[in-house]
Amino acid sequence: MSQLRPPSSAHGPLPDESTVRAALSSVLDPEIRRPITELGMVSSLEVSAAGAVVVEVLLTTSGCPLRDTLQRDVTEAVSGVEGVSAVQVELGVMNDEQRSALRGVLRGQSGSSGAERDVPFARPGSLTRVYCVASGKGGVGKSTLTVNLAVAMARDGLRVGLVDADVHGFSVPGLLGATGRPVKIDDVVIPPVAHGVKVISMGMVVPDGQPVMHRGPLLHRALQQFLTEVHFGDLDVLLLDMPPGTGDVPISAAQLLPGSELLVVTTPQPAAAEVAHRSGGLAARTGQGVVGVVENMSWMPMPDGSRLEVFGSGGGAAVAERLSRDSGTPVPLLAQVPLDVAVREGGDAGTPVVLAAPDSPAAVVLSDLARTLGRRARGLAGRPLGVVPA
Numbered sequence: 001m002s003q004l005r006p007p008s009s010a011h012g013p014l015p016d017e018s019t020v021r022a023a024l025s026s027v028l029d030p031e032i033r034r035p036i037t038e039l040g041m042v043s044s045l046e047v048s049a050a051g052a053v054v055v056e057v058l059l060t061t062s063g064c065p066l067r068d069t070l071q072r073d074v075t076e077a078v079s080g081v082e083g084v085s086a087v088q089v090e091l092g093v094m095n096d097e098q099r100s101a102l103r104g105v106l107r108g109q110s111g112s113s114g115a116e117r118d119v120p121f122a123r124p125g126s127l128t129r130v131y132c133v134a135s136g137k138g139g140v141g142k143s144t145l146t147v148n149l150a151v152a153m154a155r156d157g158l159r160v161g162l163v164d165a166d167v168h169g170f171s172v173p174g175l176l177g178a179t180g181r182p183v184k185i186d187d188v189v190i191p192p193v194a195h196g197v198k199v200i201s202m203g204m205v206v207p208d209g210q211p212v213m214h215r216g217p218l219l220h221r222a223l224q225q226f227l228t229e230v231h232f233g234d235l236d237v238l239l240l241d242m243p244p245g246t247g248d249v250p251i252s253a254a255q256l257l258p259g260s261e262l263l264v265v266t267t268p269q270p271a272a273a274e275v276a277h278r279s280g281g282l283a284a285r286t287g288q289g290v291v292g293v294v295e296n297m298s299w300m301p302m303p304d305g306s307r308l309e310v311f312g313s314g315g316g317a318a319v320a321e322r323l324s325r326d327s328g329t330p331v332p333l334l335a336q337v338p339l340d341v342a343v344r345e346g347g348d349a350g351t352p353v354v355l356a357a358p359d360s361p362a363a364v365v366l367s368d369l370a371r372t373l374g375r376r377a378r379g380l381a382g383r384p385l386g387v388v389p390a
Helices: 017-024 067-079 096-107 142-155 172-176 216-228 248-256 270-286 315-327 341-349 361-375
Strands: 042-047 052-059 086-093 129-135 160-164 183-185 188-190 197-201 237-241 261-266 289-295 333-336
Touching (some): 017 052, 052 067, 067 086, 096 183, 129 248, 142 160, 248 270, 261 270
Parallel strands (some): 160 197
């Protein structure tokens, strides 16, 4: 498959191969989000005496759904080089040896190993901030809040990953409008990207309508695979949308990501606040920290400017106060998110409210919360400081 670009200029110095390669280094693989030159995808490059460029790019799979995007990006990048008169892009497919080399690049190693892989975000040198968004019960809007935080952070320029850890009750793909499927390169999985967020969910793996019937060990294994086999690359923030309660998955997340922090979501209602406190109390047993509490559905703005407290008031503050007392460290109430029809509409459409209606009351609060969490520095606990005895 090829594409020919007509001459851009009849004058100027002729390009050389190094200049063209430098231009190609700006082209990112649309799925892996790394330069194609770094991934070994540029198989050959020829520059004629007349300034015509022929470049062969190797796809990771023959059925790559974004081949047209890649071809267009390569053509545009090379066409911008001074003196290039024409561009021809030929698309091939990697062989087994080339795919193996790519897998090594993605893993950050020169070869493969039979040993079980570790979780990159649990390594002592990791700078990724990991937040497990938790709740005591379902129906408090935890998944919607997680998706909006992820998208708001990505919009602000952060590199964000999102793991839908609710294996049984996954909802992230629909809320995020993520219609893509993961791409598997041998035993490395490339997650799809939606609204700038790299995301993985059991909903992208199982057929529509099929229930996931996993019990304890399988739930742990599913989360472990998401964290070890999915190539997120370097992230500023990783968010996990946790299932409600304090069962298998939250415990596994604490084991696999010991440096993670809980973000506890509740509503103002006393019943929700009570179980949210128990969810946050898990941190005391697992050694995790609690970054704070978010009170969702706090109030509804009325036409006259007043607020209607549909679910009562005070639940979020009560949870934050109890968790602070239990842990002996301050646990703040980070945000109170209002009830907003635009939130539901954005979720139904797959365009989160922070993008669909950024000036709506809920979007403003969610965007502020995303900036607060995104700017927090990664703690030093467990990280090597490079200090040696004199």
